[in-house]
Amino acid sequence: MAQTVFAPWDDPNEKPLIQFKNVTKRFGEFIAIDDLTQDIYSKEFFALLGPSGCGKTTMMRILAGFETPTEGQILISGQDMSHVPPNKRAVNMMFQSYALFPHLSVWDNIAFGLKREGKDKDTIAARVEEMLRLTRLDRFAKRKPHQISGGQRQRVALARSLAKAPKLLLLDEPLGALDKKLRQDTQFELMDIQEKTGTTFVIVTHDQEEAMTVASRVAVMDEGKIVQVATPDEIYEAPNSIYVADFIGDVNLIEGRAEARMSPATPRDQIEPTTTPDPEGAPPPPAKPDAPQPNAYGEWLQNTLLFPFLGKRAPNPKELPAPSETKPTPALQSPVKTGGIALHWADGHPPIVVANGDPQLAGAAVTLALRPEKLNIAKNKPDTPNALPGTVIDIGYLGNLSTYHVQLDNGPMVKVQVTNVRRIARRDITWEDAVWVSFSETSGVVLKG
Amino acid sequence: MTRFSWFNATALTLGFAFLYLPMIILVVYSFNASQLVTVWAGFSTRWYGEVLRNEEFLNAAWVTLKVAVISSSIATVLGTMAAYVLVRAGRFSGRTLFSGMIYAPLVMPEVITGLSLLLLFIGIGLDRGVLTIVLAHTTFSMCYVSVVVSSRLISFDQSLEEAALDLGCSPFEAFRLVTLPIIAPAVISGWLLAFTLSLDDLVIASFTTGPSATTLPIKIFSAVRLGVSPEINALSTIMIAIVTVGVITASLVTKQAAVRQARDEQLAERPL
Numbered sequence: 001m002a003q004t005v006f007a008p009w010d011d012p013n014e015k016p017l018i019q020f021k022n023v024t025k026r027f028g029e030f031i032a033i034d035d036l037t038q039d040i041y042s043k044e045f046f047a048l049l050g051p052s053g054c055g056k057t058t059m060m061r062i063l064a065g066f067e068t069p070t071e072g073q074i075l076i077s078g079q080d081m082s083h084v085p086p087n088k089r090a091v092n093m094m095f096q097s098y099a100l101f102p103h104l105s106v107w108d109n110i111a112f113g114l115k116r117e118g119k120d121k122d123t124i125a126a127r128v129e130e131m132l133r134l135t136r137l138d139r140f141a142k143r144k145p146h147q148i149s150g151g152q153r154q155r156v157a158l159a160r161s162l163a164k165a166p167k168l169l170l171l172d173e174p175l176g177a178l179d180k181k182l183r184q185d186t187q188f189e190l191m192d193i194q195e196k197t198g199t200t201f202v203i204v205t206h207d208q209e210e211a212m213t214v215a216s217r218v219a220v221m222d223e224g225k226i227v228q229v230a231t232p233d234e235i236y237e238a239p240n241s242i243y244v245a246d247f248i249g250d251v252n253l254i255e256g257r258a259e260a261r262m263s264p265a266t267p268r269d270q271i272e273p274t275t276t277p278d279p280e281g282a283p284p285p286p287a288k289p290d291a292p293q294p295n296a297y298g299e300w301l302q303n304t305l306l307f308p309f310l311g312k313r314a315p316n317p318k319e320l321p322a323p324s325e326t327k328p329t330p331a332l333q334s335p336v337k338t339g340g341i342a343l344h345w346a347d348g349h350p351p352i353v354v355a356n357g358d359p360q361l362a363g364a365a366v367t368l369a370l371r372p373e374k375l376n377i378a379k380n381k382p383d384t385p386n387a388l389p390g391t392v393i394d395i396g397y398l399g400n401l402s403t404y405h406v407q408l409d410n411g412p413m414v415k416v417q418v419t420n421v422r423r424i425a426r427r428d429i430t431w432e433d434a435v436w437v438s439f440s441e442t443s444g445v446v447l448k449g
Numbered sequence: 450m451t452r453f454s455w456f457n458a459t460a461l462t463l464g465f466a467f468l469y470l471p472m473i474i475l476v477v478y479s480f481n482a483s484q485l486v487t488v489w490a491g492f493s494t495r496w497y498g499e500v501l502r503n504e505e506f507l508n509a510a511w512v513t514l515k516v517a518v519i520s521s522s523i524a525t526v527l528g529t530m531a532a533y534v535l536v537r538a539g540r541f542s543g544r545t546l547f548s549g550m551i552y553a554p555l556v557m558p559e560v561i562t563g564l565s566l567l568l569l570f571i572g573i574g575l576d577r578g579v580l581t582i583v584l585a586h587t588t589f590s591m592c593y594v595s596v597v598v599s600s601r602l603i604s605f606d607q608s609l610e611e612a613a614l615d616l617g618c619s620p621f622e623a624f625r626l627v628t629l630p631i632i633a634p635a636v637i638s639g640w641l642l643a644f645t646l647s648l649d650d651l652v653i654a655s656f657t658t659g660p661s662a663t664t665l666p667i668k669i670f671s672a673v674r675l676g677v678s679p680e681i682n683a684l685s686t687i688m689i690a691i692v693t694v695g696v697i698t699a700s701l702v703t704k705q706a707a708v709r710q711a712r713d714e715q716l717a718e719r720p721l
Contacts, residue, residue, distance in 0.1 A: 066611055086614045099612035103630045112626075113616030164616065 006216060007231075008041035015078070017042040017168065017200055018063065023072035025058055025224075032058040034224035035072070045194055045201045047215035049208055051247075055224040056204045060170050063202065064093045076168065087116075092166040096173040098157035100145040106156050107132075107141040113164045131159040134193065151182050158190075162197060171203040175210060187213045208248050212236065220244050236371075242447050245369040252370040252414040254352070256345035258446065260362035261338070261353070336385045336441050343368055343446070346410040353385040357446035367447045372417035374443040377404050377429060378436050387438040390414070392431055404429065406437050472689060479682035486677045496683035506684060509668035513648060516579060516664060520586035521643035527587070528594025528643075529636055533624075535595070536602040554592045562589055563656030570657060577659030585657040586650060590643035597642060601635035634703075641699065645692070 008014040016039035025033040033055045040046045048056040061067045062074055065086035074081050081089060092113070100109050110131050114124045132138045135155040140148050145156065154174065161169055174190070175183045191214050194201050205211050211218050212232040219229045220243075228240045239245035242253065341357035343366065352368060381387050393413065394405035397420075404416040416437055429435060479497075483490030500506055535548050554562060566585045567577075575581055609631070613623035629636070651666040658667065665684075672681055 064611075064615060066614075086611070087617045087619060091615075093612070093615050095608045095612055097606060097608050099606065099608040101609060101612070101627055101631075112613070116617035116622070160612075160616070 006043070008044070009039070009217065014041055016040060017044075017077060018202075019073075019075040019078075020059075021073040021075065023059075023062065023069045023074055025055075025062065025067060026070045031224050033062070033069070036224070036226060038219065038226055038229065040200070040202065042200055043198055045191065045203070045214055045216045047211035047218045048202065048204045048221060049206070049211040049218055049247075050221035051206060054221040056206075056221050057172065059221075060093070060172055060202065060204045063168070064091055064170055065089050090164075090167045091170065092161040092164055092168075093170040093172065094157050094161040094174050096176055098145075098153050098177075100153060100156055100160070102145055104144075105141065106137060106143055106145070106148070109145065109156055110160045110163050112160065117164065127163060131163050134162070134196070135159040150177055151186070154178060154186065158193070162193070162199065165197075166199065168200045168202065171201060173205055174203065175205075175207075183210070184213075190214055212248070220247055222247075238445060239369065239447070242367055242369070242449055245445065245447060250372050250415060250417070252372060252375070252412070254343070254345050254368040254370065254412060254414070254444075256343040256352070256366060256368065258341045258343055258357065258361045258364055258366045259351065260359040261340055261342050261355075340441070341366075341446060346408070348410060349388065352388075352444075353441045354444055354446050355441040356444075361446060361448065364448065367449060368444045369447055370414070370439060370444040372403065372415040373401075373419075374439055375414065375416040376438045377406065377416045377418060378438065379429060379433065381436045382438045384438040385441045386443075387436045388414075390435060390437055392429060392433045392435055395429075395431065404435075406435060408437065475682055476686050476689065479679065479686040481679055481682075484679065486679055486682070496679040497687075499680050500683045500687070503680065505663075506665070506668060506680075509663050509665045512579060512662050513665040516582050516586060516654075516662075517644050517647040520583045520647050521590060521640050523583070523587045524591040524594050524643045525636060525640045528591040528639060529598045529632075531591070532595040532599035532602055533628075536599050536605075537607075551592055551595055554589050555596070559589075559650075559652040560656075563653040566653065567656045577657060578661045581657045581659065582654050582662060582664065585653050586643075586647040589650075589653060590646045593642050593646060594636075594639035597639040598632065598635050601632050605632060638699075641695075 018040040020036050020038045023033055023036045024031065036055075036059070048059060050056045058067060062069055063076075065081070065084060065088075069082055076089070076091070101112065104112065107128055110128045111124050114127055119127075128141075129138075132141055135158055137152065137155055137159060140152060140156075145153055148156070154177070158174070171190075175186050178186060187210060190201075194214075201214075203211070203214060212235070215232060217229055218232055218235050219226045220235065221227065222243055228235060228244045230238070235244065235248055239248065245251045246253070336353065337355035339359065340353070340355035341359055341361060342351035343354055343357070344351045345368070354368060357366075376382065376384075377392075381389075388408050388411065390406040390408040390411070392404055393407050396403040396405070400420060402418050402420055404418065405413055406416055407413050414437060478486055478489075480492050480494065481489055482493035482495065531551055535544070535551065538544070563585070566581075566588065570577060570581050570584075605628070609627055610623050613627040614620065618626060649666055650664075651670055654664050655667050655670075658664065665688075669681055669684065672678065
């Protein structure tokens with residue numbers, strides 16, 4: 001049952017379908033694409049994501065053949081395509097405006113490309129019928145484009161661009177004109193069709209949710225360069241720059257100065273009893289692995305064999321916050337991971353512990369990127385390595401989620417997202433409340449700058 | 450709804466009277482039995498018969514029609530090409546100059562256009578006749594066609610052409626199979642415009658014509674110089690009738706197409 005993970009980009013033997021080699025495109029003074037090198041593999045669903053004007057559409061138009069690169073090479077299946085006109089490429093494109101021919105019926109629109117190939121009538125008819133079935137348009141074959149709805153037009157455009165069975169299908173903001181609900185359905189439909197046909201898809205979009213949903217890899221672009229190429233989860237959880245972290249999803253950015261954590265130096269002993277927000281001082285010391293904690297095996301040993309001599313191991317003596325306050329924490333506190341860096345982010349506050357930070361960054365100005373859903377909010381100070389005091393400024397109720405805007409004391413505003421698991425909204429945290437925002441030592445990503 | 454007021458009614462009456470009174474008088478007198486144009490002597494259709502028996506008038510009408518059809522067809526092809534290039538070529542240095550040069554003949558006094566064409570034809574030793582009128586009419590009506598067609602091309606979604614190229618068309622096939630069918634209404638109205646311009650042109654035609662080719666406007670003009678005859682009134686009324694029928698038909702066809710389009714679109718919005 002185990003499915004091999006689709007990751008041709010990690011396989012050194014795999015030959016890329018598309019290769020951009022130092023491609024630069026200038027329009028007069030304006031540099032649309034700046035010395036870009038990128039491989040795209042067969043059967044990938046590759047998303048180009050970025051704000052408008054970042055060069056993503058130009059990249060696609062170069063692939064389609066509507067623009068020629070000013071410098072560099074573009075190869076498809078190893079062939080230099082830089083000067084091959086669009087009608088001689090095994091590449092088809094689905095346009096943002098759909099570009100359906102208004103004077104032709106749905107059937108003739110889909111058959112258009114096949115007729116240009118000079119195929120015989122029966123072959124064309126069979127292929128068009130197949131496309132109509134694939135896109136569930138059988139009933140509308142005789143209609144003109146202006147006689148069908150927006151969603152149907154989108155499917156005609158898709159069917160038309162797939163009819164010639166291209167090696168590569170380019171999709172330019174394919175779902176931009178659809179409303180949200182229809183867009184979400186269509187995203188899954190697109191993935192389904194991509195899987196069925198085995199075509200390589202390159203999609204251009206400015207909608208990060210769309211890119212994350214459909215793509216096998218996402219390339220985040222800015223000013224003619226690709227900033228990061230990675231799988232959606234990697235882009236989200238391990239962005240390589242502030243730009244990417246900020247562009248994809250919601251993020252809290254906390255600026256500060258990094259310091260390498262000296263593992264054995266700071267004892268972790270004062271952490272236990274503090275359960276009420278301390279007005280001043282007594283900050284939780286930077287956590288560190290302390291006096292040996294039993295691992296699961298040791299605990300089992302004590303509780304099953306050694307308890308006659310030693311007594312049962314006391315349940316965790318620490319008072320846990322009320323269950324409604326934080327996500328359930330395991331009864332057994334796992335030791336805080338060693339290594340990483342400590343982030344000095346505000347005067348009078350203990351540094352933030354980031355176990356996954358790169359100690360090489362010590363001394364540098366860095367930014368900690370924290371996703372709102374990885375933060376917890378509580379009235380009482382929780383026992384986590386990182387707990388920052390603040391005040392609730394705003395609460396946004398979104399139905400499935402609630403977002404708390406918390407002004408950290410001496411610090412920036414952060415967003416905390418809490419899933420509304422229970423039907424009755426939690427009332428105990430409200431505007432102007434003093435709260436603790438907490439997160440684990442591995443929740444954030446430390447970024448340069 | 451604007452309320453009826455005496456001011457509105459008067460303005461409307463005066464305006465329309467100003468526009469149509471001369472023509473009404475002409476039409477009325479074309480049914481005059483009298484030889485004298487300004488003396489009413491009872492209703493008659495006799496002058497219509499005279500016109501249709503007049504060999505010279507019929508010849509002139511035939512020449513005019515021939516010139517109009519040929520010149521407007523050539524002008525449509527050339528004007529469409531010019532419009533296509535100007536709209537599609539994008540920005541190049543001197544573009545404003547080029548499009549200005551296309552439109553300049555629109556505002557050029559006809560006398561100057563006619564005179565310069567005459568000088569050209571004499572210069573290259575071309576015998577004046579039907580051919581020279583056709584060339585002259587093509588020259589000036591081409592700009593009108595290119596204005597009409599380029600205004601349509603500007604609003605034409607260029608991605609349609611790109612889609613055609615993408616699906617395997619050569620640039621010419623893309624134009625023939627996609628662009629042309631879509632801009633066809635503009636091309637046809639450009640042709641109609643060129644046709645009417647050629648039909649009623651007097652100035653340029655009289656500069657460039659020769660003894661062998663007399664168009665209807667020239668014929669009427671020279672006949673009127675010898676005195677207005679009821680025959681001319683009848684001929685003019687026929688021309689008014691043809692133009693009126695043509696205009697009404699064209700607008701009806703256009704309107705019907707628009708109504709059908711609107712209905713289709715409403716149909717498409719409805720959930721299925």
